[in-house]
Amino acid sequence: MSSDTPATIRTVALGLFSTRGYEQTSLREIAERVGLTKASLYYHYPSKQALLLDLLRPLLDQWGEVAAGAESLPHTPANVRAVLRRCLDVLLRNRAAAGLFVRDTAAVVVAIAPIWEELLQLNERLHGWLAGPRPAIADRIRAVAAMEALGAAISSSAYLPEVTDDELRGTLLDAAGAVLGLDRTGDAGSPP
Amino acid sequence: MSSDTPATIRTVALGLFSTRGYEQTSLREIAERVGLTKASLYYHYPSKQALLLDLLRPLLDQWGEVAAGAESLPHTPANVRAVLRRCLDVLLRNRAAAGLFVRDTAAVVVAIAPIWEELLQLNERLHGWLAGPRPAIADRIRAVAAMEALGAAISSSAYLPEVTDDELRGTLLDAAGAVLGLDRTGDAGSPP
DNA sequence: GTCTATACCAGGATAGAC
DNA sequence: GTCTATCCTGGTATAGAC
Numbered sequence: 308m309s310s311d312t313p314a315t316i317r318t319v320a321l322g323l324f325s326t327r328g329y330e331q332t333s334l335r336e337i338a339e340r341v342g343l344t345k346a347s348l349y350y351h352y353p354s355k356q357a358l359l360l361d362l363l364r365p366l367l368d369q370w371g372e373v374a375a376g377a378e379s380l381p382h383t384p385a386n387v388r389a390v391l392r393r394c395l396d397v398l399l400r401n402r403a404a405a406g407l408f409v410r411d412t413a414a415v416v417v418a419i420a421p422i423w424e425e426l427l428q429l430n431e432r433l434h435g436w437l438a439g440p441r442p443a444i445a446d447r448i449r450a451v452a453a454m455e456a457l458g459a460a461i462s463s464s465a466y467l468p469e470v471t472d473d474e475l476r477g478t479l480l481d482a483a484g485a486v487l488g489l490d491r492t493g494d495a496g497s498p499p
Numbered sequence: 500m501s502s503d504t505p506a507t508i509r510t511v512a513l514g515l516f517s518t519r520g521y522e523q524t525s526l527r528e529i530a531e532r533v534g535l536t537k538a539s540l541y542y543h544y545p546s547k548q549a550l551l552l553d554l555l556r557p558l559l560d561q562w563g564e565v566a567a568g569a570e571s572l573p574h575t576p577a578n579v580r581a582v583l584r585r586c587l588d589v590l591l592r593n594r595a596a597a598g599l600f601v602r603d604t605a606a607v608v609v610a611i612a613p614i615w616e617e618l619l620q621l622n623e624r625l626h627g628w629l630a631g632p633r634p635a636i637a638d639r640i641r642a643v644a645a646m647e648a649l650g651a652a653i654s655s656s657a658y659l660p661e662v663t664d665d666e667l668r669g670t671l672l673d674a675a676g677a678v679l680g681l682d683r684t685g686d687a688g689s690p691p
Numbered sequence: 692g693t694c695t696a697t698a699c700c701a702g703g704a705t706a707g708a709c
Numbered sequence: 710g711t712c713t714a715t716c717c718t719g720g721t722a723t724a725g726a727c
Contacts, residue, residue: 312692328605330522333720347693349722412602413520427657434658444662445670451658452651452674459644465619466626466643470636478637482644485677504710525702539711541704 313351315341321362325403329359329414356418363408363415363422366401367429373397374432382439384489390437391457391483392476398460399472405461430454437487453486505543507533513554517595521551521606548610555600555607555614558593559621565589566624574631576681582629583649583675584668590652591664597653622646629679645678 319340323332334355335345352358373393380386398405408415408426416423435442437450459482460475481491511532515524526547530537544550565585572578590597600607600618608615627634629642651674652667673683 328609331605331609335720343692344694345720346695346722350692355721409601410604411606413523414603414605417520417523431658444659444666447659448651448655448662448667448670449674451655452648452671455651455654456644456648456674456678458650459640459647462647463640463643466623467636467639470640474636475640478640479644482641482648482678485680486648486674488677526704527702535710536712537703538705538713542710545704547703 312341312343316348316351316358317362320358321403321407324359324362324411325406328411329407329418330411359407359415360419360422363404363419366397366404366408367422367425369397369401370394370426370429374429374436377433377436382436387437387487388480388484388489390433391453392480394433394454395457395460395476395479395483398457399475402461402464406464409458409461449486449488453483456483456486504533504535508540508543508550509554512550513595513599516551516554516603517598521599521603521610551599551607552611552614555596555611558589558596558600559614559617561589561593562586562618562621566621566628569625569628574628579629579679580672580676580681582625583645584672586625586646587649587652587668587671587675590649591667594653594656598656601650601653641678641680645675648675648678 316337320332320337323337323340334348338345338348341348348358352361373390376393377386377390380390433454434447434450437453438446442450457479460479463470463475484491508529512524512529515529515532526540527537530540533540540550544553565582568585569578569582572582625646626639626642629645630638634642649671652671655662655667676683
C-alpha cells in the first residue's frame with residue numbers, strides 16, 4: 308500500500324540523509340516531503356535517532372550474516388573470493404545506507420553509538436577472517452585495505468556516475484582479491 | 500611561541516573536529532579548552548567555517564601538488580608507484596585533516612562547498628592519471644579502488660591502532676599497486 | 692492519525708565595555 | 710585581546726484539539 312506512512316517516511320528520510328547528511332536534514336524538511344507536519348512525524352517515530360536506526364538496521368543485519376557465514380568457512384582462496392563477493396553484494400544492495408555510514412560517520416557515531424560499536428566489531432570479525440589464520444601485521448593491514456577497496460562501490464558514484472553494478476562487481480572483486488594476493492580466478496597467487 | 504593563539508585554536512579545533520566531528524563540536528567547547536570564551540574566538544576567526552577551512556587548506560594544497568606532479572610524468576609502472584607513494588605520504592602527514600574529509604564528509608560539504616568541489620576535481624585528475632591513457636571503464640574503477648585502498652591509512656587507526664606508519668607505507672603501497680596490476684617491485688604485472 | 696500551537700534548548704554570531 | 714551580555718535562528722519535543 309502507498310498509505311504505509313512509516314515506509315514513506317523511511318524512503319524520504321533515507322534519500323535526504325544520504326544526500327544532505329543526517330545533521331543537515333531537519334525533521335521539518337522530511338515532514339514536508341512526506342506531506343505531513345513536523346509534529347506528526349513524532350507519532351510514527353519517537354525521535355530522529357530512532358528513524359536513523361531503522362534505516363541502518365537492514366544493512367547491519369546483512370553485514371552480520373556475512374561475518375557469521377565467513378567464520379564457518381575454511382580460509383581458502385575460493386572462499387575468500389566468495390566472502391568478498393557477499394560483502395560487495397550487501398554494499399550494492401544497501402547503497403544509500405552504506406553511503407550514510409561512510410560519508411556521515413561523525414554524525415552517525417554520536418547519534419547511535421551502540422550501533423557504531425556493533426559495526427566496528429563486525430568489521431573486525433571480517434578483517435580477522437580475511438587476514439587468515441595467524442596473520443602477520445601486513446596481512447591485517449591488507450584485510451582492511453581490501454575492504455576499503457570494496458568501499459569504492461559506494462564512493463565511485465561521485466566519480467563514475469554512469470558505471471553499472473555489474474562492472475563494479477567484476478572489477479572491484481578482482482581489485483580486493485589482488486590486495487589479498489589472489490589472482491583473477493580465485494586461485495592462490497604465486498607467493499613472492 | 501606558545502602564545503600564538505590562532506595556532507593553539509587550530510590545534511584544539513583539529514583535535515575536537517577529528518574526534519567528535521565538525522557539527523558535533525561547538526565553538527564554546529573549543530573556547531573552553533583553549534582557555535577563552537566563545538566570543539573571543541571571533542577575534543581570531545570570523546566564523547566556524549573559516550576555521551575549518553584553515554585546517555583543511557594544507558592537505559588540499561599538498562594534494563594539488565601531487566596531482567600536478569603526476570600529470571607531468573609519463574604513465575609508467577615505476578611512476579605510478581611513485582605517485583601512489585606521494586599520495587600516501589600526504590595522507591599520513593595530514594592524518595587528522597584527512598580523517599575529517601572521510602569521516603565527516605556530509606558536514607564538510609555543506610560548510611565549505613567550493614573546497615569540496617576542489618577536492619573532487621583533484622581526485623578526478625589523480626584518478627584520470629592513474630587509470631592511464633585511453634582507459635577502459637575497468638581501469639577507471641581500479642583507479643578509484645586503488646585510491647580507496649590508500650585510504651586504509653586513515654581508517655586503519657580504528658582497527659589497528661598499534662600499527663606504525665612504515666608498516667602502513669610498505670603494505671598499502673603494494674596493495675594499491677596490486678589493484679592497478681603492478682607487482683611488488685613497481686614493474687608491470689604480467690598481462691592476463 | 693494528523694494537525695496547531697507552543698515551550699525549550701543549544702549553537703553561531705554580534706555589540707560594546709574593559 | 711578578551712570579556713559579558715544579548716540576539717537570532719533552528720531543531721527537538723510535548724500538549725491537546727480535531
